[in-house]
């Protein structure tokens with residue numbers, strides 16, 4: 054009994070979907086996804102985030118450091134139910150770690166996790182959401198592929214670090230997006246440079262810096278500054294691209 | 298027809314096996330694994346590396362930036378063959394990306410990749426190897442579990458970054474090792490601090506710094522310096538621990 058028709062129906066009511074991808078873990082993909090959500094909310098949009106990155110902790114912690122409660126509510130009957138996602142800083146968060154009780158995180162490994170992702174996408178209450186952000190797992194493996202196929206009209210933002218072989222990573226992400234016919238909205242270089250707190254010197258920390266692709270945005274290794282620069286970028290570059 | 302007996306037999310001739318783990322990608326696990334191999338070789342041991350991290354590029358590039366040839370040779374007959382692993386800087390590298398021709402990297406996704414890993418461990422010529430390092434995939438998922446079960450007498454080195462929730466990552470890696478009865482040899486904090494090239498100031502770049510566990514070694518974000526410190530650590534702390 055495929056949930057794909059239900060997923061398609063549930064997601065069709067959301068005008069914009071943005072999937073955030075990376076070629077490998079640790080480049081700040083989840084953080085950039087959370088910052089995109091916060092920026093879009095600040096600019097007046099109703100935002101939801103689908104946490105599909107099972108390799109990392111709940112994206113809620115990247116949205117707001119001290120998160121009080123991550124409980125989702127299920128309403129309705131067993132064969133006709135709706136999941137009400139919790140809100141963190143005004144952003145709806147759809148994540149499997151909210152459905153399951155503490156200590157049950159393991160039961161959704163393997164093929165079961167996709168069953169759970171499908172249920173979340175099919176039955177979460179996403180009425181009234183303008184933009185859905187999807188935090189994909191890192192890489193372009195089977196998991197990312199399966200998830201991307203559930204959101205065939207998503208636009209893509211690629212995040213990378215200017216480290217060795219970064220160009221290959223980005224190329225792989227771009228090929229992945231093109232194969233699935235997903236429009237690439239922006240390429241973001243994170244951890245672009247460090248800033249000395251003493252003398253203000255800006256310097257590279259990765260030697261792959263000379264292998265850089267031409268990104269749309271370069272973020273420094275300084276969370277407050279990086280967030281401001283991403284917010285500006287969303288306001289001045291992303292929104293206009295989305296509007297056309 | 299299980300390859301486990303053949304794997305056990307092939308690996309039993311190697312006195313020391315060290316698996317390098319991480320709670321998530323991007324913390325420098327592959328780089329630390331390569332540096333461990335280079336340090337041990339420098340100290341006179343015959344070293345082999347098993348590249349089991351299919352999420353990243355071949356560990357050979359972390360051993361030596363410009364790698365000329367990564368071709369493994371197969372000798373013998375179809376039902377009784379041996380794989381001769383190529384050497385990079387005097388270190389034998391066992392990796393699936395060396396067996397397959399260019400463009401065939403995709404055929405080993407899913408369950409096939411484990412079949413390939415098993416073949417590599419069963420049939421690679423590892424006679425005369427003193428220490429086998431294993432670069433595990435990041436995380437403590439099914440893949441890491443399957444691989445760890447092929448090397449039940451390995452010792453473990455855990456690598457992490459002092460970022461948010463790092464303590465949970467390390468704890469998860471430690472629980473994983475303990476569940477499998479693998480001895481933890483060392484816990485290494487990588488990207489511990491940046492060094493300003495202008496004024497020499499040392500500073501943290503991650504805010505999770507206050508959540509640190511007590512690691513055995515802290516490496517700066519500066520490859521030459523980090524390698525020297527890791528070499529010292531191997532010489533003064535790791536070798537004595539291995540000898541007892």
Ligand SMILES: Nc1ncnc2c1ncn2[C@@H]1O[C@H](COP(=O)(O)OP(=O)(O)O)[C@@H](O)[C@H]1O
Nearest residue numbers: 078079080081082083084274275276279460461
């Ligand atoms: N621009 C930045 N400056 C400082 N720290 C950052 C920046 N971007 C991400 N981080 C930190 O780096 C770590 C890894 O980021 P994360 O979003 O978890 O990466 P990924 O999702 O790619 O694995 C986190 O601790 C995060 O807070």
Ligand SMILES: Nc1ncnc2c1ncn2[C@@H]1O[C@H](COP(=O)(O)OP(=O)(O)O)[C@@H](O)[C@H]1O
Nearest residue numbers: 216217322323324325326327328518519520523
């Ligand atoms: N101590 C360090 N200083 C500077 N760069 C580092 C250091 N450790 C790792 N790197 C770089 O960081 C990037 C990620 O490291 P990698 O070993 O691929 O991580 P992982 O295997 O955990 O995904 C690589 O470009 C690597 O060269």
Ligand SMILES: [Zn+2]
Nearest residue numbers: 249252493496
């Ligand atoms: Zn300085």
